[in-house]
Every structure is written in C-alpha cells, then in structure tokens.
Amino acid sequence: MSGMAVRRAARGIRSLLPASADYRxxxxxxxxxxxxxxxxxxxxxxxxxxxxxxxxxxxxxxxxxxxxxxxxxxxxxxxxxxxxxxxxxxxxxxxxxxxxxxxxxxxxxxxxxxxxxxxxxxxxxxxxxxxxxxxxxxxxxxxxxxxxxxxQVPSAVGVPATAGENxxxxxxxxxxxxxxxxxxxxxxxxxxxxxxxxxxxxxxxxxxxxxxxxxxxxxxxxxxxxPVATIGELPSGLPAPVLPAxxxxxxxxxxxxxxxxxxxxxxxxxxxxxxxxxxxxxxxxxxxxxxxxxxxxxxxxxxxxxxxxxxxxxxxxxxxxxxxxxxxxxxxxxxxxxxxxxxxxxxxxxxxxxxxxxxxxxxxTRMISPAxxxxxxxxxxxxxxxxxxxxxxxxxxxxxxxxxxxxxxxAFLALRAVARSSGVHREELPGAAEAGDDRIALFRLEGALFFGAAERMLERVAALRDVDVVIIRMSQLQLLDATGAQVVTELIHALERRGVTVLVKGIQGRHLELARRVGVIDSLRHRNHLFDELPAAVEHARSHVRRAAAAL
Incomplete structure (x- = not known):
C-alpha cells in the first residue's frame, strides 16, 4: 500500500472517531x-x-x-x-x-x-x-x-401480558x-x-x-x-460489564x-x-x-x-x-x-x-401526526x-x-411511473415535404428506455408496415439501460430482416459506450447509418427512397 493510500485510510478512520471539534x-x-x-x-x-x-x-x-x-x-x-x-x-x-x-x-x-x-x-x-x-x-x-x-393495554387493565403475542x-x-x-x-x-x-x-x-x-x-x-402492580426492586447501581455466555x-x-x-x-x-x-x-x-x-x-x-x-x-x-x-x-x-x-x-x-x-x-398518540x-x-x-x-x-x-x-x-410504483413517462412518438419529417416521404418513418424516443419501458417501444415500432426507412431519434433519452439497448438492437435486426433500412440519430455520449457494447451500432446495416444531426439523417433516408423508386 502506498504512503498516500495509508494517509487516506488514516484520515478515513479519524473521521469516524471523536475529536475536539465536537465541542467547538x-x-x-x-x-x-x-x-x-x-x-x-x-x-x-x-x-x-x-x-x-x-x-x-x-x-x-x-x-x-x-x-x-x-x-x-x-x-x-x-x-x-x-x-x-x-x-x-x-x-x-x-x-x-x-x-x-x-x-x-x-x-x-x-x-x-x-x-x-x-x-x-x-x-x-x-x-x-x-x-x-x-x-x-x-x-x-x-x-x-x-x-x-x-x-400497554395489559398493564392498563392490570393483567400480565402474554409473551410473543401479536x-x-x-x-x-x-x-x-x-x-x-x-x-x-x-x-x-x-x-x-x-x-x-x-x-x-x-x-x-x-x-x-x-x-x-x-x-x-x-x-x-x-x-x-x-392494588396496582409496581416496577419492583431495582439495582442501586450499574452492574459490572460481562460477556454473555x-x-x-x-x-x-x-x-x-x-x-x-x-x-x-x-x-x-x-x-x-x-x-x-x-x-x-x-x-x-x-x-x-x-x-x-x-x-x-x-x-x-x-x-x-x-x-x-x-x-x-x-x-x-x-x-x-x-x-x-x-x-x-x-x-x-x-x-x-x-x-x-x-x-x-x-x-x-x-x-x-x-x-x-x-x-x-x-x-x-403523539407520534401520530394528523397533518x-x-x-x-x-x-x-x-x-x-x-x-x-x-x-x-x-x-x-x-x-x-x-x-x-x-x-x-x-420502487415498483416509481418504475411504473417512469415507464409511463417514457414515450415513442412518430413525427413529421422536417422541412418541405418531398415525394416518397410517406415511405420514411421518424420516431422520437424520450424519457427512460429501460427494462420497464423498452417492450412498449418494440411493439410500437415493430408494427410498422409500408415503409422503406425508419429513423430512430435517441437524443431525447434521459436513461438507457442494458435492456433498453438490447431492445433497440433487436428492433433494428427485425426491421432490417424485413428490408427496412434503419438510421439512428443522436445517441448521447453517455449512452454511446453502452450502445456499442450491447450491439446497437453493429446491428446497423452500415456505419454511415449513425448520425449526429437530424437533417443529415433525413436526407440520407430520402436518398434511399429515391434509389428504391428508381430501381422499380
């Protein structure tokens, strides 16, 4: 153990002991x-x-x-x-x-x-x-x-209490x-x-x-x-300390x-x-x-x-x-x-x-405060x-x-409240509408995406039909845990298997490492499908739709 660690440990021990400052x-x-x-x-x-x-x-x-x-x-x-x-x-x-x-x-x-x-x-x-x-x-x-x-009821009515009773x-x-x-x-x-x-x-x-x-x-x-029972004889001093056998x-x-x-x-x-x-x-x-x-x-x-x-x-x-x-x-x-x-x-x-x-x-009675x-x-x-x-x-x-x-x-009720405050909202694409925008779905995730709320998001987005590109906005997420990240990964895989291109926009820096470890990034079809700005993601989605239309 280094000298600094020893000194830190000593300070920690001293902080738990009496000191003159107690009586300052x-x-x-x-x-x-x-x-x-x-x-x-x-x-x-x-x-x-x-x-x-x-x-x-x-x-x-x-x-x-x-x-x-x-x-x-x-x-x-x-x-x-x-x-x-x-x-x-x-x-x-x-x-x-x-x-x-x-x-x-x-x-x-x-x-x-x-x-x-x-x-x-x-x-x-x-x-x-x-x-x-x-x-x-x-x-x-x-x-x-x-x-x-x-x-206190037994003593109040003058009868001995029965030990161990509720x-x-x-x-x-x-x-x-x-x-x-x-x-x-x-x-x-x-x-x-x-x-x-x-x-x-x-x-x-x-x-x-x-x-x-x-x-x-x-x-x-x-x-x-x-005729009332009393405390009875008490010792006239403190007993000597003794270890219990x-x-x-x-x-x-x-x-x-x-x-x-x-x-x-x-x-x-x-x-x-x-x-x-x-x-x-x-x-x-x-x-x-x-x-x-x-x-x-x-x-x-x-x-x-x-x-x-x-x-x-x-x-x-x-x-x-x-x-x-x-x-x-x-x-x-x-x-x-x-x-x-x-x-x-x-x-x-x-x-x-x-x-x-x-x-x-x-x-x-005084312990109970009506207010x-x-x-x-x-x-x-x-x-x-x-x-x-x-x-x-x-x-x-x-x-x-x-x-x-x-x-x-x-804790359960708090988690339920947090889960209910979380949302998955479909939004209109920003800017002037273009041909083929109906083939693009933009979803905003907000609140907390954790084990209590992730399943609802999966059900909402997975039910999509007649779209070629899905943009998932994650910049508004306040909480992301491993379950939430895994649900996003599964969602991307499910959509991609159906031929739907998934673009992810705005993963916060504090969530990026978790998203990478769980597989959100790797589940994307291409590394270029991860965006920091929404306009760039929308333009990329429109280019996909245009190419798909030209191929028909």
Missing part, C-alpha cells in the same frame, strides 16, 4: 446544554423505565440502556445533538425476540447487532437511509405508534381476561397520567409532564395503598433477529439525526460516524445488561428545543440518569406499571397505498418486513 461551540452554549441535559434526563427517565418493561427485558435494562448507550452514542456518534437510548420502535422488535429466545439472549442479540451497525458505519453505508421513501417512513411510524399503544391479539386478550373491579384502579392511574401529561405543557412548555405525572400518581397510589449453536439462530435489530437501529438513528440537523443550527451530522457510534453504544449496553439502542427523535427534539447545541447535553442526560439510579432506586421501585403504560400510550397523515394520503394514490400498506404490515407482521415491502412497492 461549548463556550457559547454550555448554559443551554446544561439546561437541555437536565430536561432530557427528566423526560427520558419514565420512557427508559417504560420501554424496558414493555420489551420484556425489565425496567433496570431500560435504565442501563439510557445511561450506557446514551453516553457512548453521545461521545462517538455523528450528531452533535442526538440523544440515544431505548425507543418504542426497538421495543416493538425486541419483544417477540425476548418472547421466543428468552431474556438471556438479549445480550447476545445486542452484541451481534452492535457489531453489524458498527461494520455498516466503517463500510460507509450511512447514506443508504436516503433511499427509504417518505411514505414508508411515515407508514412504519404510524404502525409503531399503534403497536406501542396496544402493547399486539392486536394481546390487547384483545388482555381486555377479555381483565377482572374489571380490580382493573378500575389501573385504568384510573392511566387516565390520571394521561391527563397530567396533556395539561402540563399548557402550564409551561418546559414542564416535563411525564415525570410530573409519574411523581403524582406514585405518591397517590402509595399513600392510598391502591452463548452456545455457538444458539448463536446461529440469533443472527437473523440481530440483523433485524441492526437494521432498525441504523434506520431509526439516521432518520433521527437527519431530522435533528434541520431543527436548529447545530452543525451537520456524519451518517457513517453515527452508525459507528450507535454500534458501539449497543455493544456497550449489551455488556452492561441493557438493550440495543437507537437515536430517539422525541428526546432529541426536546434536547434541541431546550437549548442543546453540543454533545455535552446528551452526556449530561446520561449522567443525570446514572445519579437517579445510584440515589433513588428505592423510590423508582414504587412506580406503578399502569403509570408507565399511561406514559407510553400518550407518547404513542402528516393528511399530507401523505392527499399526495398521490401510489404514495397513499405505500403508506397504508407499510402501516398495516408493521402492525400485523413486523417492522422490518414492512419497511422492505414498502420500499419494494414504492
């Missing part, structure tokens, strides 16, 4: 970062507990994830304001994995997924998220919101199993939490409604000794779940970072470094007994709106949560599970269909399947 604006923004870090920490506490419980990993796992992954992602990630931790989308994916493989497999899944995301960042795959269409993003966001809401089935089953006199207390807790969370922002936009609701409801249920045979069965988790972690984190970069002047984000940071965060979280993490758009938005401008805010949010674990674990243990369910139900739904549904029928299909598949199957199907359907 700290002198100006440290007060805002301090306020934002504390605010986000307060907001993140009930969400971390709730997402941990909802996933099946436990409240302690949710807290560990918010602390460890939040700190590592803040230091190593590619966004100055991204706040990472457990999220609703990740819970939706993790819950069936834990139900199938057990909570003991969580660490291995987190490690594998973290390595996959880290590798994706090292391979510079961060910009791939740009290929996910907007209707797909909004569709799985809606689906996730519905699943999160439905997953969210819709589980919600219906929980309502049927509920003992309504006892369920009333849980529903009152949920209603109280929801009411406080809805009223608090109207008092002041900085009032953390979720934490206020948790404090008020926990105090009331404890003093009144209401995994049977190699079992490891193979965890590869697919880990790949699903990795895909979600990458997609959600990059989407969150991209949105955050547009919310305020916080500097651009580095997509590849963001993947490296999120991969390291999930690895670290797994070692400490936590869950895989992603960038959290709701907490990131709170961070930006309350003044966060550098990584210090996200770091402080993790430090604050660590302090709560060390000093207040015994208090947190008394929080009712129904209160956490209420927090997540309100959070899920956005109207925009998507009112855009085009194709985009509306992709949006609805993605949301339904997310709820009924799983999120990754929904994203893949949504992308596939969107």
């Amino acid at each position: 604006g700290l002198r100006r923004s440290w007060k805002g970062d301090l306020v934002a870090g504390i605010t986000v920490g307060i907001v993140a506490l009930p969400l971390a507990l709730a997402f941990g419980v909802s996933s099946g990993a436990g409240a302690a796992s949710g807290l560990v994830t918010a602390i460890v992954a939040g700190l590592v992602a803040a230091v190593f990630g590619g966004s100055n304001v991204q706040v990472s931790g457990p999220t609703g989308a990740m819970v939706v994916v993790l819950a069936p994995i834990i139900a199938t493989h057990g909570a003991g497999a969580l660490a291995a899944v987190g490690l594998l997924a973290g390595v996959m995301v880290l590798a994706a960042g090292a391979l510079r795959l961060g910009r791939a998220v740009a290929f996910i269409p907007w209707p797909v993003i909004e569709g799985f966001t809606l689906g996730i919101a519905v699943i999160i809401f439905l997953q 969210a819709v089935v589980g919600a219906v089953d929980a309502v049927l199993r509920a003992s309504w006199p006892e369920a009333a207390a849980s529903l009152v807790v949920v209603a109280a939490v929801a009411a406080i969370m809805l009223v608090a922002p109207r008092i002041h936009r900085l009032v953390p409604g979720s934490i206020v609701a948790i404090v008020v409801v926990t105090a009331i249920t404890s003093l009144a000794a209401l 995994v049977d190699p045979a079992a490891l193979v069965s965890l590869l697919l779940p880990a790949a699903t988790v990795a895909a979600l972690a990458a997609i959600e984190s990059l989407l969150s970072a991209r949105v955050a970069a547009t919310m305020a002047d916080t500097g651009p984000y580095d997509a590849d470094r963001e993947l490296v940071g999120q991969g390291l965060a999930s690895i670290a979280s797994a070692l400490f007994g936590g869950m895989p993490a992603t960038g959290a758009i709701a907490r990131t938005a709170v961070n930006v709106r309350t003044g966060g401008r550098t990584r210090l805010a996200a770091i402080l949010h993790a430090v604050l949560l660590a302090g709560i674990v060390l000093a207040g674990a015994s208090v947190v243990a008394h929080i009712p599970l129904a209160a956490l369910a209420g927090v997540l139900m309100v959070t899920a 956005t739904m109207r925009s998507v549904l009112g855009s085009t029928r194709a985009d509306a269909a992709v949006f609805v299909a993605t949301a339904i598949i997310t709820v009924s199957v799983d999120l990754i399947t929904a994203v893949l199907v949504g992308i596939a359907v969107a």
Whole structure:
C-alpha cells in the first residue's frame, strides 16, 4: 500500500472517531446544554423505565440502556445533538425476540447487532437511509405508534401480558381476561397520567409532564395503598460489564433477529439525526460516524445488561428545543440518569406499571401526526397505498418486513411511473415535404428506455408496415439501460430482416459506450447509418427512397 493510500485510510478512520471539534461551540452554549441535559434526563427517565418493561427485558435494562448507550452514542456518534437510548420502535422488535429466545439472549442479540451497525458505519453505508421513501417512513411510524399503544393495554387493565403475542391479539386478550373491579384502579392511574401529561405543557412548555405525572400518581397510589402492580426492586447501581455466555449453536439462530435489530437501529438513528440537523443550527451530522457510534453504544449496553439502542427523535427534539447545541447535553442526560439510579432506586421501585403504560400510550398518540397523515394520503394514490400498506404490515407482521415491502412497492410504483413517462412518438419529417416521404418513418424516443419501458417501444415500432426507412431519434433519452439497448438492437435486426433500412440519430455520449457494447451500432446495416444531426439523417433516408423508386 502506498504512503498516500495509508494517509487516506488514516484520515478515513479519524473521521469516524471523536475529536475536539465536537465541542467547538461549548463556550457559547454550555448554559443551554446544561439546561437541555437536565430536561432530557427528566423526560427520558419514565420512557427508559417504560420501554424496558414493555420489551420484556425489565425496567433496570431500560435504565442501563439510557445511561450506557446514551453516553457512548453521545461521545462517538455523528450528531452533535442526538440523544440515544431505548425507543418504542426497538421495543416493538425486541419483544417477540425476548418472547421466543428468552431474556438471556438479549445480550447476545445486542452484541451481534452492535457489531453489524458498527461494520455498516466503517463500510460507509450511512447514506443508504436516503433511499427509504417518505411514505414508508411515515407508514412504519404510524404502525409503531399503534403497536406501542396496544402493547400497554395489559398493564392498563392490570393483567400480565402474554409473551410473543401479536399486539392486536394481546390487547384483545388482555381486555377479555381483565377482572374489571380490580382493573378500575389501573385504568384510573392511566387516565390520571394521561391527563397530567396533556395539561402540563399548557402550564409551561418546559414542564416535563411525564415525570410530573409519574411523581403524582406514585405518591397517590402509595399513600392510598391502591392494588396496582409496581416496577419492583431495582439495582442501586450499574452492574459490572460481562460477556454473555452463548452456545455457538444458539448463536446461529440469533443472527437473523440481530440483523433485524441492526437494521432498525441504523434506520431509526439516521432518520433521527437527519431530522435533528434541520431543527436548529447545530452543525451537520456524519451518517457513517453515527452508525459507528450507535454500534458501539449497543455493544456497550449489551455488556452492561441493557438493550440495543437507537437515536430517539422525541428526546432529541426536546434536547434541541431546550437549548442543546453540543454533545455535552446528551452526556449530561446520561449522567443525570446514572445519579437517579445510584440515589433513588428505592423510590423508582414504587412506580406503578399502569403509570408507565399511561406514559407510553400518550407518547404513542403523539407520534401520530394528523397533518402528516393528511399530507401523505392527499399526495398521490401510489404514495397513499405505500403508506397504508407499510402501516398495516408493521402492525400485523413486523417492522422490518414492512419497511422492505414498502420500499419494494414504492420502487415498483416509481418504475411504473417512469415507464409511463417514457414515450415513442412518430413525427413529421422536417422541412418541405418531398415525394416518397410517406415511405420514411421518424420516431422520437424520450424519457427512460429501460427494462420497464423498452417492450412498449418494440411493439410500437415493430408494427410498422409500408415503409422503406425508419429513423430512430435517441437524443431525447434521459436513461438507457442494458435492456433498453438490447431492445433497440433487436428492433433494428427485425426491421432490417424485413428490408427496412434503419438510421439512428443522436445517441448521447453517455449512452454511446453502452450502445456499442450491447450491439446497437453493429446491428446497423452500415456505419454511415449513425448520425449526429437530424437533417443529415433525413436526407440520407430520402436518398434511399429515391434509389428504391428508381430501381422499380
């Protein structure tokens, strides 16, 4: 390897690592970062507990994830304001994995997924998220919101959730199993939490409604000794890091779940970072470094007994709106949560599970934007269909399947639209008409001539009768792929076999090499049948017609 290549590789590696430039604006923004870090920490506490419980990993796992992954992602990630931790989308994916493989497999899944995301960042795959269409993003966001809401129904009615059930089935089953006199207390807790969370922002936009609701409801249920289930005992500190003991045979069965988790972690984190970069002047984000940071965060979280993490758009938005401008805010949010674990674990243990369910139900409701739904549904029928299909598949199957199907359907519809915009048009010959012009057919190809549109062109031109010369104008083509070039080749061969002379005009320079390799040029009867200008091609065609007429 040359010295220049080594230096280039070294620069590439350095660009993925923390640098002093990450904190360049700290002198100006440290007060805002301090306020934002504390605010986000307060907001993140009930969400971390709730997402941990909802996933099946436990409240302690949710807290560990918010602390460890939040700190590592803040230091190593590619966004100055991204706040990472457990999220609703990740819970939706993790819950069936834990139900199938057990909570003991969580660490291995987190490690594998973290390595996959880290590798994706090292391979510079961060910009791939740009290929996910907007209707797909909004569709799985809606689906996730519905699943999160439905997953809270068992806790809301005071019955244990059945592991591994579809969210819709589980919600219906929980309502049927509920003992309504006892369920009333849980529903009152949920209603109280929801009411406080809805009223608090109207008092002041900085009032953390979720934490206020948790404090008020926990105090009331404890003093009144209401019969509601609580979080239970939590560790009074972070556990020591440990490598998971995994049977190699079992490891193979965890590869697919880990790949699903990795895909979600990458997609959600990059989407969150991209949105955050547009919310305020916080500097651009580095997509590849963001993947490296999120991969390291999930690895670290797994070692400490936590869950895989992603960038959290709701907490990131709170961070930006309350003044966060550098990584210090996200770091402080993790430090604050660590302090709560060390000093207040015994208090947190008394929080009712129904209160956490209420927090997540309100959070899920806020994820659904009626204005956005109207925009998507009112855009085009194709985009509306992709949006609805993605949301339904997310709820009924799983999120990754929904994203893949949504992308596939969107790609198909986009290709169909491009194919329909392509055209084959017969034109009049330029200039004054001459005898024999009716024996010449001039066709203009425009738009895209690719595998989705080429066959229509072949059918249109091949149906010609009673002509001696066909001129094919290709100067208006915006896209030509190998299939399109092959169809042109086949068309020329078919016409020439019928005694029709084919002239090609205006192959663009960017298409010429492909046309030559596929055989478009060689299929012409003579090299002189390739033209740059239309008048010359028309004059050549007329000379053919005149010679044919003279020969009769």
